[in-house]
Amino acid sequence: MGEGNTGLEQRDLAVLWHPCTQMKDHERLPVIPIRRGRGVWLEDFDGRRYLDAISSWWVNLFGHSHPRINAAVKAQVEELEQVLLAGFTHEAAVSLAERLVAISPAGLRKCFFADNGSCAVEVALKMSFHYWRNRGELRKTRFICLENAYHGETLGALSVSQIPLYRDTYAPLLRDAIVAPSPDCYRRAPGETWAECSRRGFEAMADLLERHADEVCAVIVEPLVQCAGQMRMYDPVYLSLVRAACSQHRVHLIADEIAVGFGRTGTLFACEQAAIAPDFLCLSKGLTGGYLPLGAVLTTDEIYRAFYADYDTRTAFLHSHSYTGNPLACRAALATLSLFEEQPVLAGNRQLAQAMAAATAHFTDHPHVAEVRQTGMILAVEMVQDKATKTPYPWQERRGLRIYRQALARGVLLRPLGNVVYFMPPYVITEDEIRHLAEVAWEGINLATSD
Ligand SMILES: *Cc1c(COP(=O)(O)O)cnc(C)c1O
Numbered sequence: 311m312g313e314g315n316t317g318l319e320q321r322d323l324a325v326l327w328h329p330c331t332q333m334k335d336h337e338r339l340p341v342i343p344i345r346r347g348r349g350v351w352l353e354d355f356d357g358r359r360y361l362d363a364i365s366s367w368w369v370n371l372f373g374h375s376h377p378r379i380n381a382a383v384k385a386q387v388e389e390l391e392q393v394l395l396a397g398f399t400h401e402a403a404v405s406l407a408e409r410l411v412a413i414s415p416a417g418l419r420k421c422f423f424a425d426n427g428s429c430a431v432e433v434a435l436k437m438s439f440h441y442w443r444n445r446g447e448l449r450k451t452r453f454i455c456l457e458n459a460y461h462g463e464t465l466g467a468l469s470v471s472q473i474p475l476y477r478d479t480y481a482p483l484l485r486d487a488i489v490a491p492s493p494d495c496y497r498r499a500p501g502e503t504w505a506e507c508s509r510r511g512f513e514a515m516a517d518l519l520e521r522h523a524d525e526v527c528a529v530i531v532e533p534l535v536q537c538a539g540q541m542r543m544y545d546p547v548y549l550s551l552v553r554a555a556c557s558q559h560r561v562h563l564i565a566d567e568i569a570v571g572f573g574r575t576g577t578l579f580a581c582e583q584a585a586i587a588p589d590f591l592c593l594s595k596g597l598t599g600g601y602l603p604l605g606a607v608l609t610t611d612e613i614y615r616a617f618y619a620d621y622d623t624r625t626a627f628l629h630s631h632s633y634t635g636n637p638l639a640c641r642a643a644l645a646t647l648s649l650f651e652e653q654p655v656l657a658g659n660r661q662l663a664q665a666m667a668a669a670t671a672h673f674t675d676h677p678h679v680a681e682v683r684q685t686g687m688i689l690a691v692e693m694v695q696d697k698a699t700k701t702p703y704p705w706q707e708r709r710g711l712r713i714y715r716q717a718l719a720r721g722v723l724l725r726p727l728g729n730v731v732y733f734m735p736p737y738v739i740t741e742d743e744i745r746h747l748a749e750v751a752w753e754g755i756n757l758a759t760s761d
Contacts, residue, residue, distance in 0.1 A: 314354070314355030314356040314357070315343040315345075315354065315355035315356070316355070318343040318355070319340060319341050319343060322341050322343070323336055323341065328341070339715070342354060342360070342718070343355055344360075346374075346375070347362070347373075347374025347375050348373070348374055348375050349373035349374060349375075349736070349738050350362050350363075350373055350374075350735060350736050350738060350739050350743060351374070352366075352374065352723065358721065359721055360718065360721055360722060360723045361721060361722045361723060361735075361739075361743060361746070361747060362374070362723050362735070362736065363717075363722055363723055363724050363733050363734070363735050363747050364723060364724065364725050364732070364733075364734050364735075365596075365600065365734050365735060365736050366600060367595075368537065368569050368574075368595050368596070368734055369595045369596060369598075369600035370596075370599065370600030370736045371572060371573070371596045371599050371600060371646060371649075371736060371737055372599055372646065372649055372736060372737055372738055373736045373737075373738040374600075374736075376599065376645075376649075378645050378648070378649060379599050379601055379642050379645040379646060379649075381645075382641045382642060382644065382645035383601065383602075383638050383641055383642050383645075385641070386402060386637050386638050386640075386641040387638060389637075390637050391637065391638060392633065392636055392637060392638075393637065394632075394634075395423065395630075395634045395635040396630060400635075400637050400640075402635075402637045402640035402641050402644060403423065403635040403637070403640050405640075405644055406421075406606075406635075406640045406643050406644055406647075407421035407423075407606075409644065409647050410593070410606060410608060411608065413578060413647070414579065414591055414608050415579060415581050415582065415586065415587035415588070415591065416587050417587045417610050418587060418588075418591055418608040418609060418610060419608075419609075419610060419611045419614070420608065420609050420610070420611065420613075420614045421606055421607070421608050422437070422606070422607045422608075422609070422627075423604065423605065423606055423634045423635040424594075424604075424605035424606070424607065424631055424634065425603050425604060425605055425631045425632075425633045425634060425636065425639075426594055426603045426604075426605050427462055427568040427592070427594035427595060427605055428461070428462030428463050428464040428467045429462075429464065429605050429631055430568065430592040430593065430594050430605030430606060430607050431461045431462045431464075431466065431467040431470070431530075431564075431566060431568075431592055432462075432464055432466045432467060432629075433592075433605070433607045433629060434528075434530070434564045434566075434590040434592050434607050434609075435453060435466050435467075435470070435527075435528070435530070435564070436466070436627075436629060437590065437607065437609065437613065437627060437629075438453075438527040438528040438562045438564065438589070438590065439451065439527045440617070440627060441527075441562070441613050441616045441617070442527055444616045444617060444625045445616055449524055449525050450524070450525060450526060450527045451525060451527065452486075452487070452488055452522065452525050452526050452527065453469075453470050453487050453488070453526065453527055453528055453529070453530060454487065454488045454489075454490055454515070454518055454519070454522070454526055454528070454529040454530070454561075455470040455471070455472060455487045455488075455489060455490070455529075455530050455531075456472065456489070456490055456491070456492045456493070456531055456532075456536070457472050457489055457490065457491050457492040458472055458473065458492045458494060458536050458539035458540075458542055459471055459472045459473075459492075459530070459531070459532060459536060459539065460472075460473055460476070460532070460536065460537065460538030460539055461530060461532070461566050461568075462568075463476070465480070465483055465484060466485075468480060468484055469484040469485040469486075469487055470487045470530050472487075472489055472539075473538060473539055476538075488518055488522055488526065490514055490515040490518050490529075491511055491514045491515075492511065492536065492539070492542060492544070493507070493508040493511030493512060493544035493545070493548040494511070494536065494539075494542040494543070494544055495507045495508060495542075495543060495544050495545065495683075496542055496543075496680075496681055496683070496692065496700075497700070503545075504543075504544065504545040505545045505547045507544075507545070508544045508545035508547055508548040509545075509547055509548070509551070511544065511548060512548055512551040512552065512555075515529070515551075515552060515555065516551070516555055519555050519556070519558075519559045519561060520559070523559035523560065523561055526559075526561050527561070527562060528556075528561060528562035528563065528564045528589070528590070529552060529556055529561055529562070529563055529564065530564040530566060531549070531552060531563070531564070531565060531566065532566050532567075532569065532570065533549055533565050533566075533567055533570055533575075533579075533580035533581050533583075533584075534546065534549070534570055534575050534580040534583065534685050535569070535570050535574075535575060535580070535685050535688055537569040537570065537688070537734075538569075538727070540690070540692075540727045540728055540729075540730040541683070541688060541690035541727065541730055541732045543683050543684075543685050543688075543690075546583040546584035547584070548584075549565075549580075549581060549583075549584035549586050550584045550585070550586055553584070553586040553587075553588070556589075562588075562589040562590060562613075563586075563588040563589050563590075564588060564589065564590040564592065565579075565580075565581050565588035565590070565591050565592065566592045567579055567580055567581070567591060567592060567593055568592055568593060568594045568595050568605075569595055570688075571591075571593050571595070571596060571597070572593075572595075572596035572597065572646075572650075573596075573650070573655055573656055573659055573686070573687065573737065574596070574685075574686055574687050574688055574734070575685045575686040575687070575688065576656070576659065576660065576663065576685065576686030576687070577656070577686075578650070578656065579591070589609060589610060589613060590607055590608070590609050590613075591607070591608040591609075592605070592606075592607055593605065593606045593607075593608070594606070596646070597643050597646070598639050598642040598643045598646060599642055599643070599645065599646035599649075600736075601639070601642035601646075602636065602638055602639035602642050603633075603639065604635075604636065604639035604640070604642075604643060655737060658737065659686065659687050659737055661741075662687065662735075662737065662739060662741070662744065663684065663686050663687055663689075665741040665744045665745075666684065666687075666689045666733055666744055666748075667684055667689070669744050669745050669747070669748035670682055670689060670691065670748050670751070673691055673748075673751075673752065673755070676755060676756075676759075677697060677759075678693050678694055678695070678697065678755070678759035679691055679692065679693060679694070679697070679755065680692045680693070680694040680697055680700045687734065687735070687737065688732065688733070688734050689732060689733045689734075690730050690731070690732040690733075691730065691731045691732070691751065691755065692729065692730050693709060693710075693729040693730070693731065693755060693758065693759060694729065702728075702729055703729050705728060705729075709726075709729055709758040709759070710726030710727065710728055710729055710730070710731065710758070711726075712754070712757055712758040713726050713731055713751070713754035713755065713757070713758050714726060716750075716753060716754045716757050716758075717750050717751070717754050720750045720753070721750075722746070722747060722750045722751075724747075724750070724751060724754065731751055731754065731755065733747060733751070735747070
């Protein structure tokens with residue numbers, strides 16, 4: 311871009327291989343060097359600003375460079391930057407585990423730290439399998455996941471993910487999961503409510519549990535919103551039904567709230583909307599306010615006790631990551647949780663969610679918008695070629711990319727998932743900024759659907 315970035319773009323492309331990127335795209339598409347972040351704004355070396363409408367891949371909650379989180383990390387780095395968590399402990403990890411146990415759904419009493427989201431999913435899958443093994447149930451070796459699910463990129467997490475774009479290439483390396491239809495309400499029948507649609511979606515899951523319970527360790531779901539799966543949404547009733555069926559069939563329920571936890575869906579955790587508690591709760595992303603990588607898996611005393619025995623029984627969970635429970639990450643997380651305690655965050659988000667709905671109310675009239683859907687602080691707009699039949703644009707046309715470029719030119723970071731434009735902004739966005747965001751998205755949609 312401009313001169314101010316001191317050749318960073320060229321240096322970058324000479325050595326860096328970027329995540330989730332066809333690097334050849336950068337022959338036409340600039341990489342954008344960011345010098346600093348403040349609140350919802352990212353700023354480049356020429357002073358150009360970008361409104362971070364997607365919370366830097368859904369991790370940021372209270373804006374970039376938040377004074378409280380900055381101070382917490384700075385204070386911790388002066389005391390202890392890292393210590394192994396096997397045989398040793400530190401105040402930040404203990405306090406964070408205490409706070410997570412206190413705020414998570416009832417019955418989750420033990421906290422195991424990992425160092426990112428995919429690893430938290432690996433931990434939950436392995437723990438569930440290992441629990442049944444420790445109980446002598448050796449036939450339980452499989453998992454049920456949902457169609458269109460996303461649980462991360464490592465091979466175990468990818469095995470329970472069902473987005474062809476990320477999965478298909480690696481299919482020969484993956485274990486076969488049992489796949490239940492998604493309760494996604496986008497394709498609900500005319501006149502059908504979300505609840506009716508999700509209830510109907512549950513019938514196949516009930517059937518799979520009935521048939522496979524004796525070989526299944528756990529069902530894994532993303533509560534309420536399949537975020538990487540194009541922000542497809544469903545009704546809380548589905549979670550209630552899955553919870554009851556899992557209990558009935560002696561199968562664990564793993565709730566992957568890595569993307570939807572910490573207020574994204576309107577409640578602190580999405581599971582609260584169905585008044586359920588999973589057997590495993592996976593957390594990451596917003597856990598540290600978007601500062602540092604950290605994952606956590608919360609589980610029950612009952613599961614913990616199945617591993618608790620004399621060493622020579624070989625029932626221990628011998629899983630670790632080097633940076634497990636890193637003190638700096640734990641401090642960032644504690645400061646983030648303090649912000650939830652001290653400020654009416656969820657009430658503020660209700661206001662902001664209403665503003666997002668109001669600013670996009672007219673989008674449904676667009677001839678190429680099939681749906682505007684929203685769950686709390688996540689709002690998604692589904693662009694289609696044919697509105698009546700909901701026929702999508704061919705993926706090769708990359709219409710979302712046109713919106714990405716147009717929005718950048720207008721100082722907004724939007725990063726559509728295929729044909730779905732979405733807002734998942736930091737909670738410190740203002741109503742004016744939301745209106746601006748909606749205007750830019752509207753322009754982008756018009757541009758992307760003009761031929
Ligand atoms: C992002 C995400 C993950 C993976 O987390 P990483 O930290 O990127 O490995 C897992 N599950 C869900 C639902 C996610 O959105």
